[in-house]
Amino acid sequence: MSAHPVIHTRDVRRVFESRKGFFFNELVRTEALKGVDLDVDAGEIFGLLGPNGAGKTTFTKIVSTLLLPTSGTVEVLGFDVTKEAHKLRPRIGLVLGGERGLYNRISARENLRYFADLFGVPMERRDKRIEEVLERVDLVEAADRRVEEFSRGMKQKLHLARGILHGPEVLFLDEPTIGLDPKSARETRKLIRSLVADGVTIFLTTHYMFEAEELCQRIAVLSRGRVVAQDSVAGLRKLVGGDRTIEVEAYGFDDGEIQRLRALPGVSRVVSEEYGPRLRLTMRVRTNELELATIRTMLANHPELALRERRTSLEDIYLDLVEEEAS
Template identity: 45%
Template sequence: MTNVTRTFVRGGKLNRAVDDVSLEIGAGKTLALLGPNGAGKTTLIKMIATLLEPSSGRIVVAGLDIKSNERQVRSNIGLVLGGDRGFYLRASVQENLNYFASLARVSRRRRPAVVAAVLDAVNLADRKRDAVETLSRGLRQRLHIARGLLSNPPLLLLDEPTIGLDPEAALALRDLVRSLKSGGHSILLTTHYLYEAEALADDVAVIIDGRIIARGAVTDIANAGGIGNVTVATLTHLPDTLGNSISQLAGVRNVNSEQVGGQRLVTVSWEPNRDNEPQLREVLATHAPLSVVTRPATLEEGYLALVARRRMTIG
C-alpha cells in the first residue's frame, strides 16, 4: 500500500484513523502490525480486505489494484477476524465451510476436496460433523482460519488470532500460523501479545495515531525506542542507592527492578551499541550478584520503549 489515508468524521472533527501509510509484505512473509488500542490496525486491515474504502492512496494485492479489481482481490485475501460471530452455530463444521466455499465462488465440483483440504490444514477433520456450537474457542478460531483459507489466498489477514485462547490452544494456533507461512502464504498479523509477534513475524511495523512510526526486525524496533542490549542482574537484596548509581553509568537508558520469588531482578536497558557490562559488574561487585546476563532487547522491551518515547515527544 502506498500513501494510504482513511479519515472519519467524529463530533464534527476530522479524525485520521490511518494517516499516509506505505507498507509492503513480501511473498511468504509474515508482518506483525502492533500498536495501542485505537491506533488504526483494524481500519488498515479492513481497507486491504475491501471492507472499507481508503480516503486516498493506493492498495495493491498480488499485483491487482483493489479499487478496480475488488472481486478478484477478495479471492486473493483470507480475512480472519475471529470471535464468536460469523458461523451458523447449529450447523456442522462441514456445512458451514461448504456454505462459505460457495460464497467464495469455489465450484460445486471442487467444493468437497477444497473443504477437506482446509479441514486437514487446520486439523479439524475429526470434528467436521459436529455442530459449531460444540467447538471450544480454540477450535472455533481454527475454523475461522479454515474459512479464510477456502480460496487458497496468497494473503491472510489475521486480526488478533489468539485473543481469549488458553495457553495450550494459543500455542497450537501459533504452530498452525507457522505452517501456513511455510506453505507460502503471506500473513499480516495484528496482536497485542508481543511474544506472539516475536515468535511468528519476519518483520514488525508499529502504528500509533494512524502513522507507522517504526518498521523492521526486533532490533530495529528497539533501536527506534532508544535501546539496544539489556542486562539482567539477579541479586539477593537491592540497596536503596544502587538503582541511582547504575543509572549514572554511561550508556544507560533505563533501570528497572522487581522482586521475583526471594530475589531482586535489576534490568538495565542500554542505548544502542553503548552497553557496558564490565562497568556495571564493577558497580554490582560489592553486592554479590547471583548472575549478570546481557542479551538483545526483546520485542516487548523495544515496543514499550518506543511507545513511551513517542508519548514523551508529543505529550
C-alpha cells in the first residue's frame, strides 16, 4: 500500500432535493450518500458494488468532479475535488455510459477529435492517438459511421475510447461492461487490465460479481448510501464467516435440525430457501474441522439428502452483506 491513496474520501454525504406532486409543491429529500470513507491505492483496480439506488453513480460522479458533495472530504491525486477540480480534470477519465455525452450526428472519429481538442491533446499527436484508442476498443471499422447508427455496445465502446483518450492517471468506470456481448465484455476487461499495466488506477462499479472477483484487488460494498464492507475478496470472505459454503438439500427440515446444524463447529450462518419442491440450506463454514460426513450422519433420516460443497463466491459474500444490512 502506498502512503498516499489516489482516492481518499472521508464522511462524504450527498443530499438530493427534488420536487414532486401535482403542483411540484412537495419537497423530497434523498440522502444518497450517508458518510462514505474510501481509500483507493495507486495502481489498483477497486470495485464498488451495491444494489440499485445504493449511491454508486452518485459517488462516482463526486470523485470525478461531475457532482459536488454536500459535505465531507474528497481528494483525488492529492487534489480537493471541490476546490481544485480544474487541476484534477485533465488527469482523470470518466466513463458513465448510456446515451448521453456523445454527439450522434457525427462519426465516432469526429467525436474523438472533438474530445481530444477539448481535453487538450496536442495537435501533432491527436490523430495517431485517436487511431490507437479506436484500435484498443475495437471500433476501427465503424470509426467513420455516425454514432446514431451505433448499437448500445458500440456506444459503450466509444465512451470507453473517450475516457482513455487523454491518457488519464485515474479512470472511473460506471458499469463498463453493461450491454456488451460476452466477447466485447471480455475484451473490455482485458483493456482494463492493460491500462493497469500502464500504471493507471481504476475505480469501477459493476453488478457482475464474477467481473469484480476477476478484476478487483479490493472491493467496497455500498448499501443505502453507506459502505458496509471494504476489503480484498479474501478479507470479505473472512468477514462473512468462511471460505467454505456447504449446500444441503432435502424435502424439508425441522427447526431442531437447523438448530443442530447451526451449532456445529465453524458454522457461522445457515440460511434456508425453497428450491423447487425442496428446501436448500446454505451454510457458511469457517474451519476445516467440519466434515460433510458429519452432516450426512446427522441428517441420515433424509434418504433424498443432497450435499455439496464449494468455495464461498463473491456473489455469496455480496448477498450476505446486503441482506444483513436490509434486515
